[in-house]
Amino acid sequence: MSGQRVDVKVVMLGKEYVGKTSLVERYVHNRFLVGPYQNTIGAAFVAKVMSVGDRTVTLGIWDTAGSERYEAMSRIYYRGAKAAIVCYDLTDSSSFERAKFWVKELQNLEEGCQIYLCGTKSDLLEEDRRRRRVDFHDVQDYADNIKAQLFETSSKTGQSVDELFQKVAEDYVSVAAFQVMTGGTARTRLPAIVFSRSDQGVQLQ
Numbered sequence: 479m480s481g482q483r484v485d486v487k488v489v490m491l492g493k494e495y496v497g498k499t500s501l502v503e504r505y506v507h508n509r510f511l512v513g514p515y516q517n518t519i520g521a522a523f524v525a526k527v528m529s530v531g532d533r534t535v536t537l538g539i540w541d542t543a544g545s546e547r548y549e550a551m552s553r554i555y556y557r558g559a560k561a562a563i564v565c566y567d568l569t570d571s572s573s574f575e576r577a578k579f580w581v582k583e584l585q586n587l588e589e590g591c592q593i594y595l596c597g598t599k600s601d602l603l604e605e606d607r608r609r610r611r612v613d614f615h616d617v618q619d620y621a622d623n624i625k626a627q628l629f630e631t632s633s634k635t636g637q638s639v640d641e642l643f644q645k646v647a648e649d650y651v652s653v654a655a656f657q658v659m660t661g662g663t664a665r666t667r668l669p670a671i672v673f674s675r676s677d678q679g680v681q682l683q
């Protein structure tokens with residue numbers, strides 16, 4: 479068992495079933511789990527160490543439950559987050575409405591949190607373009623408005639998943655460098671998070 483410093487607290491938000499857990503699985507373990515869908519209960523935490531140039535950055539990723547039943551709990555997990563990956567399913571327009579809800583919340587309550595919009599399941603569009611329910615250009619306009627980055631990903635094929643998390647870490651490094659120049663601080667530390675590795679990955683203790 480060991481404590482580990484986390485440089486960037488990242489929170490995954492979005493309607494249930496949009497694919498938040500699958501994104502984290504693809505990024506951290508490079509796998510796509512098939513089988514019956516299991517909804518997240520509460521939230522799950524995983525840390526990932528990565529490189530940005532010659533720097534090592536540790537992302538602490540909180541994967542929240544999308545079910546509205548857990549909405550109050552998700553608020554606990556985005557507190558103090560430096561980055562939020564707000565997910566919607568490219569084949570489900572209601573999930574984009576839910577994404578906008580989370581964006582409003584973050585804008586009102588977490589000013590310092592950089593937002594990344596993530597349209598998921600792009601492989602389903604490769605199979606059949608008619609399945610798209612959320613227009614790319616509409617979301618791009620929205621993203622420009624709220625100063626968010628936009629990615630369309632597939633956890634099944636891996637499309638743009640590494641790029642998304644890499645961008646989160648790169649932005650952290652840029653902001654940290656800027657804050658060093660201006661005398662601020664960008665390093666955050668999650669309070670008393672101790673975790674151990676097991677065959678299942680990293681688990682909270």
Ligand SMILES: Nc1nc2c(ncn2[C@@H]2O[C@H](COP(=O)(O)OP(=O)(O)OP(=O)(O)O)[C@@H](O)[C@H]2O)c(=O)[nH]1
Pocket residue numbers: 492493494495496497498499500501511512514515516517518519542543544545598599600601602631632633634635
């Ligand atoms: N085809 C395809 N299916 C996906 C993709 N990502 C997730 N899924 C499927 O979508 C379903 C929901 O995925 P999850 O990752 O569990 O969704 P979630 O957002 O974490 O759900 P909650 O825990 O309820 O909030 C599962 O059946 C996944 O296999 C993807 O990129 N492509």
